[in-house]
Amino acid sequence: MSGTPDFFYREAQRLGYVARSAFKLLQIQKQYKIITPGSSVLDLGCAPGAWLQVACQNLGPLGKGGVVVGIDVKKVKVPSMHCDERVTTVCADVMNLPREQVRALSPQQKGFSVVLSDMCPLVSGITTRDAALSAELGMRAIDLAVGKAAHDRTVNNAFEEVQSDGSGSSLGIDGVLQPGGHLIIKLLESEDVKEFSQICKPIFRKASWLRPKATRSCSREIYLICQGFQYRVRE
Structure with missing residues (x-):
């Protein structure tokens, strides 16, 4: 990083976060309460681990359970501060990782209640x-999270396709995000971002955009906050 360290960089060092990006998720969490005690959290593009720290902090006491699973093409060591044994990391390329393998990382292989994507390409300028x-990368996060629901542009279509097999699992939900779950995606502002709203608004209770205060002034980063996945099971 060039120039004088900014406020968020200094605060991250002071508070034991491995990167200033922790404050982006802290703001999202404060405003939207995405992670609750006992949540199962999938963190896509988890390097260097700041979001793992914030996610674990919001799982509540150890007795509440919950997990945080981070995936990144880089090998990421779980930070020693703000994390406990509920946090694990996997070194893999999300772009080539089958949904079944990702789902297998979740508790009882039943999927995650929260999917975070802080993935960003190597910026070329x-x-x-x-x-x-x-x-x-954003589309890949949606595809992993909600599967074929992303191709349904109306909630009614999504409802009709999902049925229960009577065992507690649901046929037709091929993504790793549980019904009622939340999805956060980082994007770079462009005309393309409109399509993300068109995909997510029909299948989530609420979808809104946020530019966190910790975002650098020169950055075009923006986050899509999707709450309450509405792909519900029909008995």
Whole structure:
């Protein structure tokens, strides 16, 4: 990082967070209460681990249970501060990881209640190229989280396709996000981001955009906060 360390960088060091990005999730958590005690959290693009720390902090006491699973192409060591044994990391390329393998990482293989995607491409400085790569990562996060629900543009269509097999699992839900769960996606602002709203608004109770205060002034990062996945099971 060039120049004088900014406020969030200094605060991260003071409070034991491995990166200033912790404050982005802290703000999201404060405003939207995405992670609750006992949540099962999937963190896509988890390096260097700041979001793992914030997610674990919001799981509540150990007795409440919950898990945080981080996936990144880089090998990420679980930070020693703010994390406990409920946090694990996997070194893998999310772009090539089958949904079944990701679901297998969740408790009882029943999926996650929260999916976080802080994935970002290696920025080239070519605005259109970077935005396109960011959109590709964002679409992958949606595909992993909600599966074919992303292709349904009306909630009614989604409801009709899902049935229960009577065992507590649901046929037709092929993503890793549980019904009622939440999804957060980081994107770079461009014309492409409109499509994300069009996909997510029909299948979530609420979808809204946020530019966290900890975002650098020169950055085009923006987050889509999707609450309450509405792909419900029909008995």
